[in-house]
Amino acid sequence: MIGKSVIRKEAWDKVTGAAKYTNDYVTPGTLHARLVTSPYAHANIQAIDIEKALSVPGVRAIVTGEGLPLTGEDLLDRPPIAFEKVRYHGEVVAVVVADTLVQAEKAANLVRITYEPLPVVGSPREALKEGAPLIHEQLGSYQKGRGIYPEPNTNIAHRTKIRKGNMEKGWAESDVVVEASFSFSPSDHAAMETRCATAEILPDGYIIIYASSQSPFMIKKLISSYFGEDVGKVIVHTPLVGGAYGGKTPVQLELLAYLASKAVGGRKVSVWNTREDDIITSPVHIGLEATVKLGCTNDGYLKAAEILYLFDGGAYSDKAIDVSRAGAVDCTGPYHIENVWCDSLCVYTNHPYACPFRGFGHGELSFAIERTMDLLAEKLQMDRLELRMKNAICPGHTTPTQVLLNNSNVGNLPKCIERLRELIHWDDWQRIEIDARTVRAKGVSCIWKTSTVDTDASSGAILTFNPNGSINLISGVVEIGTGTKTILAQILAEKMKMDIKDIHVKMEVDTQTTPEHWKTVASRGTFMAGRAVLKAADDAIRQLKEIASIVLRASVEDLEVGYGKVFLRDDPAIYVNIKDIAYGYKYPNGNAIGGQIIGRGNYILRHLTYLDKETGAGKPGPEWTVGAQAVEIEFDKRDYTYKIIRAVSVIDIGKVLNEKAAIGQVMGAMSMGLSWASRETFLFDRYERVLNPQLRTYRLLRFGEHPEYIVEFVETPQIDAPYGARGAGEHGLIGMPSALANALSVAAEVPLNELPLVPELIWRKKKGEHHGSI
Amino acid sequence: MATTQQCEMLLTVNGEAHSVIARPADTLLFVLRNKLRLTGAKPGCLNGDCGACTVLIDGGPIKSCMMLAIETVGKTITTIEGLKHSPIQQAFVEHFAFQCGYCTPGFIMNAHALTEKYPDASDDVIQEWLESNICRCTSYREIEQAVKSVLLKKHRND
Numbered sequence: 008m009i010g011k012s013v014i015r016k017e018a019w020d021k022v023t024g025a026a027k028y029t030n031d032y033v034t035p036g037t038l039h040a041r042l043v044t045s046p047y048a049h050a051n052i053q054a055i056d057i058e059k060a061l062s063v064p065g066v067r068a069i070v071t072g073e074g075l076p077l078t079g080e081d082l083l084d085r086p087p088i089a090f091e092k093v094r095y096h097g098e099v100v101a102v103v104v105a106d107t108l109v110q111a112e113k114a115a116n117l118v119r120i121t122y123e124p125l126p127v128v129g130s131p132r133e134a135l136k137e138g139a140p141l142i143h144e145q146l147g148s149y150q151k152g153r154g155i156y157p158e159p160n161t162n163i164a165h166r167t168k169i170r171k172g173n174m175e176k177g178w179a180e181s182d183v184v185v186e187a188s189f190s191f192s193p194s195d196h197a198a199m200e201t202r203c204a205t206a207e208i209l210p211d212g213y214i215i216i217y218a219s220s221q222s223p224f225m226i227k228k229l230i231s232s233y234f235g236e237d238v239g240k241v242i243v244h245t246p247l248v249g250g251a252y253g254g255k256t257p258v259q260l261e262l263l264a265y266l267a268s269k270a271v272g273g274r275k276v277s278v279w280n281t282r283e284d285d286i287i288t289s290p291v292h293i294g295l296e297a298t299v300k301l302g303c304t305n306d307g308y309l310k311a312a313e314i315l316y317l318f319d320g321g322a323y324s325d326k327a328i329d330v331s332r333a334g335a336v337d338c339t340g341p342y343h344i345e346n347v348w349c350d351s352l353c354v355y356t357n358h359p360y361a362c363p364f365r366g367f368g369h370g371e372l373s374f375a376i377e378r379t380m381d382l383l384a385e386k387l388q389m390d391r392l393e394l395r396m397k398n399a400i401c402p403g404h405t406t407p408t409q410v411l412l413n414n415s416n417v418g419n420l421p422k423c424i425e426r427l428r429e430l431i432h433w434d435d436w437q438r439i440e441i442d443a444r445t446v447r448a449k450g451v452s453c454i455w456k457t458s459t460v461d462t463d464a465s466s467g468a469i470l471t472f473n474p475n476g477s478i479n480l481i482s483g484v485v486e487i488g489t490g491t492k493t494i495l496a497q498i499l500a501e502k503m504k505m506d507i508k509d510i511h512v513k514m515e516v517d518t519q520t521t522p523e524h525w526k527t528v529a530s531r532g533t534f535m536a537g538r539a540v541l542k543a544a545d546d547a548i549r550q551l552k553e554i555a556s557i558v559l560r561a562s563v564e565d566l567e568v569g570y571g572k573v574f575l576r577d578d579p580a581i582y583v584n585i586k587d588i589a590y591g592y593k594y595p596n597g598n599a600i601g602g603q604i605i606g607r608g609n610y611i612l613r614h615l616t617y618l619d620k621e622t623g624a625g626k627p628g629p630e631w632t633v634g635a636q637a638v639e640i641e642f643d644k645r646d647y648t649y650k651i652i653r654a655v656s657v658i659d660i661g662k663v664l665n666e667k668a669a670i671g672q673v674m675g676a677m678s679m680g681l682s683w684a685s686r687e688t689f690l691f692d693r694y695e696r697v698l699n700p701q702l703r704t705y706r707l708l709r710f711g712e713h714p715e716y717i718v719e720f721v722e723t724p725q726i727d728a729p730y731g732a733r734g735a736g737e738h739g740l741i742g743m744p745s746a747l748a749n750a751l752s753v754a755a756e757v758p759l760n761e762l763p764l765v766p767e768l769i770w771r772k773k774k775g776e777h778h779g780s781i
Numbered sequence: 782m783a784t785t786q787q788c789e790m791l792l793t794v795n796g797e798a799h800s801v802i803a804r805p806a807d808t809l810l811f812v813l814r815n816k817l818r819l820t821g822a823k824p825g826c827l828n829g830d831c832g833a834c835t836v837l838i839d840g841g842p843i844k845s846c847m848m849l850a851i852e853t854v855g856k857t858i859t860t861i862e863g864l865k866h867s868p869i870q871q872a873f874v875e876h877f878a879f880q881c882g883y884c885t886p887g888f889i890m891n892a893h894a895l896t897e898k899y900p901d902a903s904d905d906v907i908q909e910w911l912e913s914n915i916c917r918c919t920s921y922r923e924i925e926q927a928v929k930s931v932l933l934k935k936h937r938n939d
Contacts, residue, residue: 014874021882022870022889024821024861031820109804199825199833199883199917249823249883250917282826488881488918667877674920675880702830702915711908713921 008501009730012667015493016512017247017486028249029203029219033277037205038067040267040278041111043101043118044288045093048357048695049140050122052091052100060103060117065110068270069118070102070263076233078262080225082157082164083150084143085323085360087233087262093122094142094322095359096696097287104267104276127695130190131296131317131354134162142322142355154617155328162355164324167335169314169349169407169623177311177346181302185382189375191762193294193319193358194687196365197707200249201285206264208273212236214265215275216243221255221485222526223516229258230265245516251487252679253363256528257290257325286700290362291689293330294319297375307389309398314338314349316372321360328353330361332618333459334368336627338407340376341420341455342398347407349623357695363528369456369741370680377452377745378760381752391749392433395453396424400633406457409624415726418633418659418733420453422721426657427451427635430717438753444645447652450750451637452742454658457628458529458734462615466535467522468543470499470606476571476586477509478547482540483524484532486514489736490668491532497664498537498729502544504569522609530734533664534629535610537729542608554588554601630725632733634658636742638681638714642754647766647773649751651681651714654743659721661733673739674716680743682708688763790854794819795863805851809843810834812850813860821861821886825915832914835887836860840898842891842910861886868931869893876927880918888914892928900935 020026057069072090077083089100101118105111126140133139139162143149147159157164178184204218214236218226223243231238248255260278267276280289295318302311316334320327335351364370384391399420400406402413410416428434431449438448469481480499484491492512500507513521524536552563555573559566559581567576574582583592591601618625639653654677663669686706690698699705718739724731744762752759757772787802794817801816810827813819813836825833827846834845837859864870869892872878879885888911895902895910902910907928916924 012877015877017882018874021879021885022861022873023864024819024886026882026885027820028823028883030824031814033815197917199831199881199915200823201825248881250881252917282828282830488879490880671877671880671919671923674922675918678920679917701828702826703828707915707917708921709915710911710921710924712912713925716920716922 008497008507010663010666013493013497013507013665015490015668016496017514027246028200029217029246030279032217032246033205036275038104038106038271038274038276039108039111040263040276041103041108041115042099042284042288043103043115044284045089045096045098045100047093047122047124048096049125049127050093051125052089052093053121053123055101056119057101059119060114063110063114063117065106066103066114067106068104068267070266070270077149078229078233079324080326081152081155081328082324085325087266095357097284097359098322099263099288102263102267104271127357128162129691129695130356131319134354134356142357156620163352164320164355165328165331165353167332167351167618167623168621169335169338169347170621171407171409172346174311174313174346174348178302180304180310182305183383183386184300184302185379185386186298186300187379187382187760188298189378189760190296191294192688192691193321193361194292194683194689195286195705196252196254196292197702197705198250198252198254201280201282202255202260202289203277203279204260204264205275205277206261206268207275208268212240214241216241216261216264218243218245218261219248219255220245220261221248221251221487221528222258223485223518224483224523225526226258226261227518230261233262243518245485247514248485248487252365253367253528254290256526257362259289282702283700286705287359287697290325291321291359292364293327293361293371294358295371299375299379301379301383303383307387307394307397309342309344311346312339312344316349316351318351318353319356319358319361320353321356321358323360324353325360325362327361329459330363330368334372335623336408336459337369337455337457338372340373341400341453341633343400343404349407359697365676365679366456366737366740367529369454370744373452373454373741374744374748374762377742378748381749382758392424392428392451396421399424399453400455407623408618408627410626416629417631418661419721419723420633420635423633423635423657423659424453426719426721427637427655430655430657430719431637431639444643446642446644446754447639448642448750448754449637449639450746450748450753451635452745452749453635454738454741455631455633456738456741457631458531459627460529460531460612461525462617463611464525464535465609465611466524466539467609468536468539469522470543470547472589472604474586474590476584476589477511479511479513480540481513481521482536483516483521484536485516485527487527489532489672490665491536494533494664494668495536495540499540499544502541505571530736533732534728534734538610539608541729542610543606546608547604547606550604550606551585551588554592555583557600558583558588558592630733632659632735632738634738634742636746638743638746638750640747640750640754642751647769651685651747653715653717654681655717656739657719657721658735658738659723659733660735661725661728662722662731663720664730664732669720669735670718672736673718676737676739677716677743678708678713680740681747684744684747684762684764686763686765790851792850792853792858794858795860801850803850805849807850808846809848809850809853810845813845819860819862823883823886832891833884833887835890835914837890837894840894842894861890864889864893867893868934869896869927872927872930876923876930878919878923878927884914884916888916888924896928896931896935900932902932
C-alpha cells in the first residue's frame with residue numbers, strides 16, 4: 008500500500024461535477040455581500056455616505072469599520088474593515104448586504120467615500136528611509152504575541168536576528184567575497200476558486216460558518232477571541248478547497264461574513280470574492296528586497312554570510328511576520344556556514360498585505376542565495392554544482408538557528424546533487440550556442456526547508472467502524488488538492504492490513520465533529536495527521552484485541568489484527584472477523600460485549616522552541632527536506648524571449664507514500680515556481696495602485712507553455728515520520744526562480760537579480776538601466 | 782426596477798427541458814448554478830479568462846460566464862453533470878490530471894469536445910484548445926497525457 012499510486016478518494020467526485028466547494032453550498036434565501044474597496048493605497052477616510060446605497064431595493068445592511076476590534080495572528084494591527092484610514096489599494100471600507108448579488112453590487116457602487124490621499128510607501132527600502140510616511144502610527148500600542156518585536160515609530164513590524172559564529176573570523180578566513188542585491192514585488196496565489204465564506208448566527212447563539220480555508224480551526228479560535236464569542240458555539244465547515252497554496256491560511260472574509268450576518272439579525276450571508284477582490288483585497292504573495300554577501304576560501308568553502316532580507320509585508324503584518332522569520336531560520340540556503348549574520352525584517356508598505364505562499368519564504372530567500380552562489384562560482388571560476396556540493400549541509404552541521412543536524416532531521420543533499428548532475432547531463436555542457444541567435448543554458452539551485460509552525464501545533468484523528476468492518480477516517484486536514492486524505496487512508500490501510508476501498512474518508516472538516524488539525528499548511532499534513540492516524544489505529548487495534556481475546560479465549564498478547572480479522576499469531580485459522588466485533592460481539596444466546604470501535608489518536612510537535620531574540624538560536628521545526636533542481640532554457644539573443652525546455656527536481660522525500668501523487672505535488676509546485684519567476688508580479692503605478700488585478704493582465708502559465716518535467720526522489724527516512732516520509736508539498740517550487748534566473752543569466756551573459764524574468768527585464772539589463780524608462 | 786425584471790426561458794440541459802425564471806441579463810453560468818443548482822461549472826473570473834465555467838453548447842465549448850442564459854434557448858447545453866463515463870473523465874482520473882479539482886469540470890468539457898471533434902488533433906490544435914483554461918495545481922503535463930491517451934485510444938479503435 009505504501010508507495011502505490013492510489014487514486015485519490017475524491018477523484019470521481021472531481022471529474023463528474025459532484026465535488027462541492029464553499030460557494031456551491033449557497034442556498035436559496037442566503038443574502039449576498041459585496042465589498043466596497045479603497046481606490047487609494049494610503050489615504051484618510053474623511054466621510055462615508057451610505058444613504059443613497061441604502062435606498063437600493065433589496066439592501067439589508069451596510070457595515071463599516073467603526074467600533075471593530077483590531078485583528079491579526081501575531082500582531083493585532085488590522086481592522087477587519089478599514090477605519091479612519093486605508094493602507095492599501097483594495098482594502099475593504101464597507102460591506103453591503105442585499106438579497107441578491109446584483110442589488111449588492113449596485114448599492115456598493117453608490118457608497119460615497121471621501122478620501123484624503125496620503126504619501127505612499129512603495130517598497131521596503133523606501134519604508135525604512137528616514138522620514139518615510141508611517142503606515143501604522145500606533146504600532147507601539149498594538150497587542151502582540153510572544154516573540155514578536157515591532158519597532159514603534161518605524162515601518163518595521165518585526166525583526167528576526169541570526170547571530171551565529173564570529174563574523175570577523177569568517178571574513179578573515181574568506182579569500183573571495185561577493186555581494187549582490189535582489190528584489191521582486193508582491194504577486195498573487197491565484198487559486199482558481201476565489202475565497203468565499205458564509206456565516207449564519209442561530210437564535211441560540213451558535214455561529215455557523217462555511218469557509219474556503221486552510222485554517223477552519225483558527226477561524227473558530229479567532230472569532231471567539233476577537234468578538235468574545237463562546238468558542239464552542241463557533242462551528243466552521245470547510246468542504247473541498249479549490250486551491251490554496253498558503254493564500255487561504257489567513258482569516259479575512261470569515262470575519263466579514265460574521266459581521267455582516269450580525270448586521271442582518273443572524274441571517275445567512277455569503278461573502279464571495281470577485282477575481283479582482285481576490286487578487287488585491289485578500290492577502291497576497293510576499294515581495295522581497297535582499298542583500299547577500301558571501302565569503303569563501305580560494306577552494307570554495309563558505310566561511311561567512313551576511314544577509315539582509317526586507318520582506319514586503321504590505322499594509323498589515325498578518326502571517327508576513329512568520330514568513331520573514333522563516334526566511335531567517337533557513338537564511339543561508341542548504342549550506343554549511345559557521346559564521347552567519349542575518350537580519351530578516353517584515354516591513355510595512357502600502358501594498359496589499361502578504362500571507363504565506365507555497366514555500367513560506369523559501370522560494371524568496373532561495374532566489375537571493377542561489378543567485379549569489381552562482382556569482383560566487385563565477386568569481387571563483389568554479390563549477391556551479393561543485394561549489395554547491397562542497398558546501399552542502401549534512402548531518403553534524405548546524406543550521407543558522409544552531410540546530411545540530413543528524414541523519415533523521417535532514418535529508419541527503421549530496422545524493423540529490425549527484426543525481427541531478429546525471430539527470431541534466433551537467434558535465435556534457437552548460438551553455439551552448441545553437442546558431443547565431445539561439446543559446447541553450449542550464450541553471451541549478453539547491454533547496455531546503457523546515458516548517459516554522461507553532462511550537463504546540465497538533466493534529467487529531469478519529470476512526471469509527473462500520474458494521475461490515477470498514478472504517479471511517481476523520482481528520483482535520485483540509486483537502487486543498489494535495490491528496491493528503493488519500494495518503495492518510497493509505498497509511499491506515501497499511502497499518503490495519505486492509506483494503507483501502509474499505510476506508511471511507513470524510514473529506515469535509517466540521518470543527519464540531521472533526522478533531523483539530525492546527526492548519527493545513529507547511530507540508531505538515533502527512534507527518535502530523537499521519538502520526539495521529541497511526542496512534543488512532545493502535546487504539547482501535549487494542550480495542551479489537553480486547554474483545555477478540557474474550558471471544559477467542561486467548562490473551563491479547565497472542566493476537567494480531569489484519570485482513571479483516573483478529574487472529575492467533577501462531578494459528579491464524581483461529582480468528583474472529585472484525586465485522587463481528589466492530590459493533591460489539593453477540594453470543595448465540597443474545598448476550599453482547601463491547602460496542603462500536605472508535606479509535607482516537609493525536610500528535611503534537613515536540614521540542615520546538617521560540618527563537619532567541621538576539622541570536623535567533625532555537626529549534627523552529629521538526630526536520631529539513633532538501634533537494635537539488637535545474638532548469639534548461641533556450642534563449643533568443645535577438646528579441647530576449649526564451650523557452651523553458653526542461654525542469655528537473657531531485658528531492659529527498661524520506662519515503663514515497665504515493666508515487667504519482669508525490670510527483671504531481673512536485674511538478675505542480677515547479678510549474679507554479681516557473682510561472683511566478685517568468686511572468687507573475689503586481690504592476691504598481693506611482694500611487695501604489697495595482698494595475699493588473701485580473702487573470703488576463705496578471706498572466707499565469709498556460710497549457711502549452713509547460714516544459715518537460717523530470718522528478719526523482721531520494722529516500723532518507725525521517726525516523727519519527729509515518730514510514731519515514733518528509734514534507735514535500737512546497738519544495739518543488741523553492742528552487743525554480745533561482746534556477747531559471749541562473750540559466751538565463753548564463754545565456755544572456757548578464758546578472759539577472761530581479762523577478763519576474765520577462766524579456767523586457769533581460770533587455771533592460773543588457774542595454775543598461777538608463778533605458779529602463781522606455 | 783429594470784434590472785430585476787424576470788422572464789421565463791426554456792433551456793435544454795443535459796437532455797432535460799427546464800423552464801427557468803431569470804433576468805435577460807443573467808449569464809448562463811449564473812442560471813446553471815443558482816437556478817438549476819448545477820454547480821459543476823465553476824466561477825473563476827466571470828471574465829472569460831480562466832475557463833473553469835466551460836460547458837458545451839451544441840457540442841462546442843463555451844465559457845458560460847460569457848454567454849447570457851437567454852441566448853441558449855433552443856440550443857443543447859451539456860454540463861459536467863451530463864457527462865457520464867466518458868473516456869476523458871477516466872483518463873483524468875488515471876493520469877492524476879487534477880489536484881484541487883476546481884478547474885477540472887471546465888478542462889474536461891473543453892477536452893471532451895476536442896477529442897470528439899478532432900480525434901487526430903496535433904499538438905498545436907491541442908494547445909490552441911486547452912490554453913483557454915487555467916489549472917493552478919498541476920503542471921499541465923498530466924492533463925496533456927490524459928488528453929493524448931484518449932486521442933490514442935480513438936485512433937486505435939478507428
